[in-house]
Amino acid sequence: MTNRRVRILAVVTSAFVLAVVVVVLSLTGGSPTAAPTGSAAATAPTSAPAGPPRPAVIVPGRPGETAAVRPAEEMRDVTKARHNSMDVSFVRMMIPHHTQALEIAELAPDRAGNPALRALAERIRASQGPEIGLMRGWLQARGLSTEVAGHDHAGMRGMQTPEAIRQLAAARGAEFDRLFVRMMTEHHQGAVQMATDLLKVGADLTLSEFANSVATEQTVEIDRMRDLLA
Incomplete structure (x- = not known):
């Protein structure tokens, strides 16, 4: 009886952890490692290559x-x-x-x-x-x-x-x-x-x-x- 309760508790715990992971992924756009919006990497301007000097x-x-x-x-x-x-x-x-x-x-x-x-x-x-x-x-x-x-x-x-x-x-x-x-x-x-x-x-x-x-x-x-x- 005790072993059965342990298995049930393990299943419930696993389901709870899985639900938390799903919620986190939905809030981060599907990638836990994605750079946050507005970060320096995302907004850093790109400079155009310099052309040849004009005469x-x-x-x-x-x-x-x-x-x-x-x-x-x-x-x-x-x-x-x-x-x-x-x-x-x-x-x-x-x-x-x-x-x-x-x-x-x-x-x-x-x-x-x-x-x-x-x-x-x-x-x-x-x-x-x-x-x-x-x-x-x-x-x-x-x-x-x-x-x-x-x-x-x-x-x-x-x-x-x-x-x-x-x-x-x-x-x-x-x-x-x-x-x-x-x-x-x-x-x-x-x-x-x-x-x-x-x-x-x-x-x-x-x-x-x-x-x-x-x-x-x-x-x-x-x-x-x-x-x-x-």
Whole structure:
């Protein structure tokens, strides 16, 4: 009789333990080892893998200032900015126009008689070189080529003939200074007119800011060159 009571008590105890286990499992979501909700492991943020560094961007300075190099991530994405055919034509024409200005300015260090003129020529090189890179980048970002088939760059405003460039290269001292001022003044006047025209018909905000900078800066340089000869 005693043994029977012991067996009954054992069965009851086992059933009670099983019931307790079931209740515990239901309260813990079915896994006694599951991490509690809101724990550091469950809420720890995951960091995205770092991508490759973006390239630097050359930004033209304001009149009287040199160009600056800025991290690309600081510049807004302009690839979706609205532009029209006049914007594209301006950039395609201004690149060779700037290129000839650099060609003329590069003759000054070994030929100019006036140190102030040599300094001005260096200023032209320092500003227009990066501006060419800016314009090429503008076209590249939009999948556009730099050239237009059949376009004659020699006919652009202010462009100097190859013969005039050769004459300038052969001059020295005061004669070089006189020819340089005349040729670069004409060249700048052409660029100012091209920039002013774009401000009337262009659609791209970045190019409008650039054209305004070109018109302002090169007008100041024209006045400086005239003062040099005066």
